[in-house]
Amino acid sequence: MWNKTFEARTANFHMNAFKKRSNANCYYSPGVDRFFAVDTLDPYTALEIAQLLSGKMPGIAVCILGVEDAFLTNDNCHNFTLSEKQVFATGASILFSRQIPAIRRFPPNSVVKTESMPLDYKDNAHFEVFLQFKQYAQFVIQAWHAAKQCDCIFNFMPMEQYANNFFKELDPGFDTPADNVNGELKTGVTNEIRKILYFSNTHTEALEQIAQMWRTNNTPLSQAWRTQFYNLLEIDPPTDLLNAEIDIERYSGYLL
Amino acid sequence: MEQQPLSLNDSLYFSSINFNGYQNDFWTNTYNETGTGGKFAIDLARRLNPNRYVSRNASEWTNPWPQEIIPKYAMVDYDPTFNLSFTEVSDLKALDFKQRINSKNERFAMMYSGGIDSTIMVVALLKNLTAEELKNISICTSIPALVENPAFWRKYIYGKFEIIDSMTNKYHDLILRGYTPVTADDGDCIFGTVFGIGLYHNWMPVAIRAGFTEERKAQIAQRITRFNDPEVHYSEFKDLLSAYFAVPPNQKYPLVGQANPDPEFGRRLYDKFARNCETAGMPIRSLHDFFWWLIFNVKMLNCGVRGALYYNDLVDPDTAIHAIENWYMFPGYQHWSMNNNNNGQKILGSAATYKKAGRDYIYDFDRNPWYKTFKLKLESMALNVVRQEINVDLPNGRPSARFGITSDYRLLDIDKPDVQEYIRHHLNNFQITWSE
Numbered sequence: 001m002w003n004k005t006f007e008a009r010t011a012n013f014h015m016n017a018f019k020k021r022s023n024a025n026c027y028y029s030p031g032v033d034r035f036f037a038v039d040t041l042d043p044y045t046a047l048e049i050a051q052l053l054s055g056k057m058p059g060i061a062v063c064i065l066g067v068e069d070a071f072l073t074n075d076n077c078h079n080f081t082l083s084e085k086q087v088f089a090t091g092a093s094i095l096f097s098r099q100i101p102a103i104r105r106f107p108p109n110s111v112v113k114t115e116s117m118p119l120d121y122k123d124n125a126h127f128e129v130f131l132q133f134k135q136y137a138q139f140v141i142q143a144w145h146a147a148k149q150c151d152c153i154f155n156f157m158p159m160e161q162y163a164n165n166f167f168k169e170l171d172p173g174f175d176t177p178a179d180n181v182n183g184e185l186k187t188g189v190t191n192e193i194r195k196i197l198y199f200s201n202t203h204t205e206a207l208e209q210i211a212q213m214w215r216t217n218n219t220p221l222s223q224a225w226r227t228q229f230y231n232l233l234e235i236d237p238p239t240d241l242l243n244a245e246i247d248i249e250r251y252s253g254y255l256l
Numbered sequence: 257m258e259q260q261p262l263s264l265n266d267s268l269y270f271s272s273i274n275f276n277g278y279q280n281d282f283w284t285n286t287y288n289e290t291g292t293g294g295k296f297a298i299d300l301a302r303r304l305n306p307n308r309y310v311s312r313n314a315s316e317w318t319n320p321w322p323q324e325i326i327p328k329y330a331m332v333d334y335d336p337t338f339n340l341s342f343t344e345v346s347d348l349k350a351l352d353f354k355q356r357i358n359s360k361n362e363r364f365a366m367m368y369s370g371g372i373d374s375t376i377m378v379v380a381l382l383k384n385l386t387a388e389e390l391k392n393i394s395i396c397t398s399i400p401a402l403v404e405n406p407a408f409w410r411k412y413i414y415g416k417f418e419i420i421d422s423m424t425n426k427y428h429d430l431i432l433r434g435y436t437p438v439t440a441d442d443g444d445c446i447f448g449t450v451f452g453i454g455l456y457h458n459w460m461p462v463a464i465r466a467g468f469t470e471e472r473k474a475q476i477a478q479r480i481t482r483f484n485d486p487e488v489h490y491s492e493f494k495d496l497l498s499a500y501f502a503v504p505p506n507q508k509y510p511l512v513g514q515a516n517p518d519p520e521f522g523r524r525l526y527d528k529f530a531r532n533c534e535t536a537g538m539p540i541r542s543l544h545d546f547f548w549w550l551i552f553n554v555k556m557l558n559c560g561v562r563g564a565l566y567y568n569d570l571v572d573p574d575t576a577i578h579a580i581e582n583w584y585m586f587p588g589y590q591h592w593s594m595n596n597n598n599n600g601q602k603i604l605g606s607a608a609t610y611k612k613a614g615r616d617y618i619y620d621f622d623r624n625p626w627y628k629t630f631k632l633k634l635e636s637m638a639l640n641v642v643r644q645e646i647n648v649d650l651p652n653g654r655p656s657a658r659f660g661i662t663s664d665y666r667l668l669d670i671d672k673p674d675v676q677e678y679i680r681h682h683l684n685n686f687q688i689t690w691s692e
Binding site: 157159162163166167170171172173174175176177220223246248 | 277278398399400402403406409410414419421423424509510656
């Protein structure tokens with residue numbers, strides 16, 4: 001379900017030439033010495049996704065590959081590794097001494113196919129955990145892109161972002177909501193999804209928490225927002241949300 | 257104290273047919289039960305939500321219920337000999353504030369959005385008041401204002417004025433703290449309306465939807481670029497305007513569309529506006545005149561009082577309406593507006609020349625070419641109001657349930673049976689007298 005790359009609906013947002021290449025960005029685990037995910041989307045968000053996963057998997061390296069490199073997919077990427085691991089990224093070797101993810105563009109032919117998983121991860125419980133992580137990582141790629149795309153479309157006045165980016169020294173202490181959803185949530189929909197993705201362990205757990213967030217913030221603006229979020233993920237919203245009446249206790253923007 | 261029930265003979269100062277989510281069911285049910293005239297009034301809200309249109313002078317305009325104009329908002333008489341420039345009027349307005357500061361130590365809270373209208377207010381004060389006098393000026397604003405004009409904020413406001421967060425301070429906060437709140441919400445009314453600009457530059461989809469012939473489209477293309485030309489009368493565009501005013505069949509929330517909107521509505525609304533223009537008491541000629549008159553006359557009341565009625569929960573409507581100062585209700589601006597049609601002062605061609613006189617006034621002060629050349633009109637106030645809690649019971653009732661005020665300033669709640677009966681009665685008896 002979550003292994004789509006160029007055929008995923010989220011890929012359409014980018015209008016890039018990657019529709020013929022699934023692995024523009026490859027997510028590498030130094031500890032396992034294998035790739036666990038690939039995507040064809042923008043590299044800046046790929047680094048954010050690595051950060052979302054960094055509480056579970058330390059030292060993730062997002063490797064930006066060239067067109068000459070091997071063609072890997074989310075189904076077979078764990079059969080591949082880096083050919084050259086003495087690469088420095090964020091002040092340390094790609095292999096150790098990092099918790100925070102790194103991103104690097106790699107030279108041609110940086111990826112090699114392996115015969116099998118390393119011994120420690122071969123047909124055992126470790127491998128099962130690795131596969132669980134792999135599945136979750138592929139979900140996070142889609143979910144975080146969907147969340148960001150929705151934020152671009154629906155967060156029409158991201159005050160917190162502007163205040164932080166441009167007015168830190170010129171702000172006398174304004175109220176700066178993260179978005180205009182105007183529900184119970186004070187941190188903002190996108191920030192909340194980011195936090196859920198960081199702390200959840202499975203896509204089921206994350207989706208349930210996200211659904212709960214929509215339930216408690218079912219305002220006129222959040223309705224279109226969440227519809228698009230689920231649409232981009234290509235899954236149906238929970239039935240109760242589909243039929244939920246909008247909470248008009250919260251202002252929709254039409255009072256004036 | 258229990259409020260006196262609304263009598264069918266009571267007249268209103270303000271009324272609001274508003275699809276705001278909370279009131280949708282009431283208006284939809286009422287629509288289905290009322291006659292042609294009542295349907296027209298509700299369709300007007302569906303097309304130009306909300307329907308709060310009231311004529312400010314003796315020009316022909318009928319409302320469903322007995323209607324009076326709040327004296328503060330009555331239009332000045334047209335004086336074709338008026339010849340002050342926009343700069344002179346703006347400076348005069350600031351000098352009025354100067355006098356009030358020096359004579360009675362009045363304190364002003366300027367509602368500043370970073371848009372052209374509110375920037376004009378601040379420029380006028382910065383130009384005409386001394387540093388000592390400016391101590392009586394506070395700026396009530398929020399982050400979107402900084403975003404609209406960051407350079408102005410950094411250079412002229414931050415660190416120089418007391419700042420009040422408009423997101424967390426409503427009008428009642430300002431009034432109760434002894435300020436005179438000053439709003440530029442009525443600024444659009446002296447320049448025109450983006451409702452018109454939306455047609456000048458995007459008329460083709462309207463013509464296509466309405467099935468105009470290629471010949472007619474070519475005629476419009478040739479004439480509409482002269483929307484600012486008194487030689488091209490607005491009535492030349494009657495068919496286009498009628499199509500533009502029609503109720504779209506598939507409106508989204510909260511403007512729930514009717515399956516079968518009245519196909520004659522667009523023409524009837526054109527006839528109503530046109531009749532109002534014909535009886536304006538001053539020349540209304542070009543297409544921009546037509547739209548300008550619409551907002552200058554029948555929409556200005558809404559621009560003037562909506563802050564007092566929907567961003568104020570504690571101060572009674574009479575006090576709030578009179579405590580809040582509308583910068584552009586200053587007679588000088590009203591006269592300027594009536595005497596500067598079709599001369600390039602209100603708009604040249606593109607949307608980024610709208611409010612040309614105001615842009616020039618600001619530029620003469622701050623020399624910011626970006627703002628002068630590119631600034632667009634935004635709905636600034638909505639960014640604040642979008643966050644307020646609207647269904648809580650407050651001294652002035654629920655903001656989302658407010659329907660209007662009577663001519664003795666009683667606030668009317670849509671949930672009250674007497675108010676509902678009043679609305680239904682008058683909608684049922686409302687006749688379309690201006691059109692076939």
